[in-house]
Amino acid sequence: MATHAATHDHHDEKPQGFLDRWLFTTNHKDIGTLYLVFSFTMVCIGAAMSGVIRAELMKPGLQLVQPYFFNEMTTMHALVMIFGAIMPAFVGLANWMVPLMIGAPDMALPRMNNWSFWILPFAFVLLLSTLFMPGGAPAGGWTMYPPLVLQGGNGIAFMIFAIHLMGISSIMGAINIIATILNMRAPGMDLLKMPVFVWSWLITAFLLIAVLPVLAGAVTMLLTDKYFGTSFFNAAGGGDPVMYQHIFWFFGHPEVYIMILPAFGIISEIVPTFARKPLFGYKAMVYALACIAFLSFIVWAHHMFTVGMPLGGELFFMYATMLIAVPTGVKVFNWLTTMWRGSLTFETPMLWAIAFVILFTIGGFSGVMTAVVPADFQYQDTYFVVAHFHYVLVTGALFSIIGAIYYWWPKWTGRMYNDKWGKIHFWWSVVFANVLFFPQHFLGLAGMPRRIPDYNVAFADFNFISSIGAFGMFFTPFMFFFILWHSKRHGAKADARAWDGARGLEWTVPSPAPYHTFSTPPLVDDSLLAHGDVSH
Amino acid sequence: MSADPQGRMRRGNARVIRIALVVGAVMFLFGFACVPIYRIVCTHVLGIKLEEGPASAGKVDAYKVDATREVTVEFVGNVNSALPWQFAPEAVRMTVHPGAMTLAWYDARNVSARAITGHAVPSVAPQTASLYFNKVECFCFTDQTLQAGESRRMPVRFVVDPRLPANVKTLTLSYTFYENQLAERRAAQAAAPAAPAG
Numbered sequence: 076m077a078t079h080a081a082t083h084d085h086h087d088e089k090p091q092g093f094l095d096r097w098l099f100t101t102n103h104k105d106i107g108t109l110y111l112v113f114s115f116t117m118v119c120i121g122a123a124m125s126g127v128i129r130a131e132l133m134k135p136g137l138q139l140v141q142p143y144f145f146n147e148m149t150t151m152h153a154l155v156m157i158f159g160a161i162m163p164a165f166v167g168l169a170n171w172m173v174p175l176m177i178g179a180p181d182m183a184l185p186r187m188n189n190w191s192f193w194i195l196p197f198a199f200v201l202l203l204s205t206l207f208m209p210g211g212a213p214a215g216g217w218t219m220y221p222p223l224v225l226q227g228g229n230g231i232a233f234m235i236f237a238i239h240l241m242g243i244s245s246i247m248g249a250i251n252i253i254a255t256i257l258n259m260r261a262p263g264m265d266l267l268k269m270p271v272f273v274w275s276w277l278i279t280a281f282l283l284i285a286v287l288p289v290l291a292g293a294v295t296m297l298l299t300d301k302y303f304g305t306s307f308f309n310a311a312g313g314g315d316p317v318m319y320q321h322i323f324w325f326f327g328h329p330e331v332y333i334m335i336l337p338a339f340g341i342i343s344e345i346v347p348t349f350a351r352k353p354l355f356g357y358k359a360m361v362y363a364l365a366c367i368a369f370l371s372f373i374v375w376a377h378h379m380f381t382v383g384m385p386l387g388g389e390l391f392f393m394y395a396t397m398l399i400a401v402p403t404g405v406k407v408f409n410w411l412t413t414m415w416r417g418s419l420t421f422e423t424p425m426l427w428a429i430a431f432v433i434l435f436t437i438g439g440f441s442g443v444m445t446a447v448v449p450a451d452f453q454y455q456d457t458y459f460v461v462a463h464f465h466y467v468l469v470t471g472a473l474f475s476i477i478g479a480i481y482y483w484w485p486k487w488t489g490r491m492y493n494d495k496w497g498k499i500h501f502w503w504s505v506v507f508a509n510v511l512f513f514p515q516h517f518l519g520l521a522g523m524p525r526r527i528p529d530y531n532v533a534f535a536d537f538n539f540i541s542s543i544g545a546f547g548m549f550f551t552p553f554m555f556f557f558i559l560w561h562s563k564r565h566g567a568k569a570d571a572r573a574w575d576g577a578r579g580l581e582w583t584v585p586s587p588a589p590y591h592t593f594s595t596p597p598l599v600d601d602s603l604l605a606h607g608d609v610s611h
Numbered sequence: 612m613s614a615d616p617q618g619r620m621r622r623g624n625a626r627v628i629r630i631a632l633v634v635g636a637v638m639f640l641f642g643f644a645c646v647p648i649y650r651i652v653c654t655h656v657l658g659i660k661l662e663e664g665p666a667s668a669g670k671v672d673a674y675k676v677d678a679t680r681e682v683t684v685e686f687v688g689n690v691n692s693a694l695p696w697q698f699a700p701e702a703v704r705m706t707v708h709p710g711a712m713t714l715a716w717y718d719a720r721n722v723s724a725r726a727i728t729g730h731a732v733p734s735v736a737p738q739t740a741s742l743y744f745n746k747v748e749c750f751c752f753t754d755q756t757l758q759a760g761e762s763r764r765m766p767v768r769f770v771v772d773p774r775l776p777a778n779v780k781t782l783t784l785s786y787t788f789y790e791n792q793l794a795e796r797r798a799a800q801a802a803a804p805a806a807p808a809g
Contacts, residue, residue: 183624250631258623288635292642307646310732311789318649322642383738385657
């Protein structure tokens with residue numbers, strides 16, 4: 076395969092041999108591909124875990140697994156999906172697209188780029204190996220609250236080291252992205268002409284550098300509490316377990332924006348293309364991103380309203396949280412006004428983008444509901460919260476990633492895919508994702524707690540429906556894989572500008588994008604940058 | 612200015628790396644700095660009592676008994692799952708007048724076959740009332756060591772501040788006993804030097 080391609084485009088200078096091409100690669104496109112393949116593998120593992128969870132919850136009572144194993148599944152599902160699937164997928168998209176979008180020949184620090192990817196498989200081998208250890212995998216929830224998490228086996232030491240590695244990988248990736256965006260833009264590509272996807276990643280990278288070290292510190296304290304006799308969070312030794320929750324969520328809340336800001340960027344690329352109009356309110360979109368990123372640092376305690384806090388604290392965190400709805404609303408309305416009176420067509424990427432706008436907004440609404448202190452006392456730790464964060468992470472972040480892959484696939488491979496199959500994949504996913512997650516709102520309002528393997532028979536019907544949705548969703552990675560595999564083999568050749576309304580530098584290079592692009596900086600033509608604010 | 616774009620870029624990259632690593636290191640330390648910051652904010656800004664010693668005699672003596680008002684005080688005793696003790700209040704509920712000194716008793720028994728040092732962590736609910744609950748004497752002020760099978764009757768002497776907000780009718784005082792392995796280790800170390808000598 077590699078030799079085939081090499082004889083075909085010998086000017087591509089792809090390294091020969093599997094190891095040279097993939098293990099030692101410093102090419103941003105190869106590393107982007109590696110990240111995306113890794114992320115796809117992790118999605119499948121995480122989905123298998125959620126399959127165990129939903130199969131057990133299909134009926135009340137214990138049928139399939141023991142409670143401890145069930146808790147291992149909920150914990151590992153979250154860690155795998157957050158750190159293994161969503162975050163690497165966005166980093167992979169950044170690797171592929173940021174240099175192409177700003178006219179750079181590669182990432183600024185290619186050797187570090189290779190390193191930041193290849194740390195990840197080791198981190199996840201460490202994490203997943205805990206499933207086979209005596210004492211089992213961590214089962215205290217992905218939030219790792221002490222004292223519960225410290226009562227598990229030695230698996231938590233492996234989890235903590237895995238998190239350290241993931242943190243190092245993400246920070247190196249973030250440094251690379253910032254350096255690329257600040258130093259490698261083609262002449263004429265001003266900051267306020269950059270595509271919104273690039274902006275979203277610039278801001279996300281700052282968030283990563285600011286908060287991942289805090290998580291590293293928190294889990295280090297857990298480690299020393301368990302093995303070295305410290306009492307940071309140990310009440311018997313004068314520590315305070317509530318303090319862990321404050322430190323964790325100081326990381327955790329910016330983390331949820333790390334997982335959604337790049338999605339905002341992707342949607343801001345796809346919607347204008349298929350509406351054939353420039354993005355409405357480009358500058359407002361950029362400022363809204365920065366505003367959300369800033370606010371994410373001062374709202375952490377809304378995850379712990381019921382833990383105990385002075386009234387003034389509850390009020391501050393409630394109002395600050397509700398304030399985030401303002402910049403988020405700016406973004407949603409700007410996508411709507413971009414579509415307004417546009418020449419809309421509904422190719423597969425556009426369908427995913429529109430579904431994102433609608434379904435992410437549902438997740439945003441339930442977020443505002445949980446921000447309200449008196450109401451949150453009812454929602455805390457129920458399935459309502461589960462429904463909320465799956466709407467923003469599955470139908471939000473994951474749908475945007477799938478949309479992005481469908482959108483840029485022709486650029487990556489030079490092949491179109493079967494649009495009809497893409498639409499079947501889309502409608503199948505939308506229907507079953509809603510069957511899966513919507514009833515969980517009702518379960519939560521009725522009082523079903525999260526992270527439990529058994530429940531009151533009163534919750535049986537909605538759980539049954541939800542599990543049917545989960546089994547439907549289980550087919551989607553296979554559909555996606557088949558569509559892409561078929562396209563790679565038999566797809567029609569794609570044009571350089573694969574989509575009619577596509578603008579931006581990435582569409583000025585041939586499809587598939589040659590191994591080395593923009594070795595000489597391109598001339599930036601403002602009229603072809605229609606996604607940016609080009610009026611200035 | 613554009614004479615050496617490569618060099619300019621390399622210097623720019625080095626600068627980004629330097630700044631990012633400094634920010635990362637500072638934020639890592641910030642995670643640990645949260646420990647003292649948390650204490651300072653809780654005790655000095657938010658007025659939460661994190662550590663309680665006995666309430667001062669002068670403060671408590673100034674209280675006048677409010678015989679017109681009755682407050683129910685409930686007692687709860689828990690042990691951490693890693694501690695093989697039995698622990699419970701003698702009376703689950705008492706009715707007291709604010710300002711009156713009251714004595715309550717808890718019973719603890721070590722059901723294991725070894726000596727264990729435990730430490731009780733108190734908590735008062737509702738949280739807004741905790742500032743008005745004064746413990747003059749409490750087994751939670753010190754470590755408690757129980758030999759194998761030993762039981763102990765432990766007192767807590769308290770006064771409810773008469774300024775307790777009128778809407779609070781019930782206070783709950785709860786204790787959780789934890790094993791204090793640190794104290795056990797220290798005791799073992801203090802005993803150890805004598806052993807080889809003898």
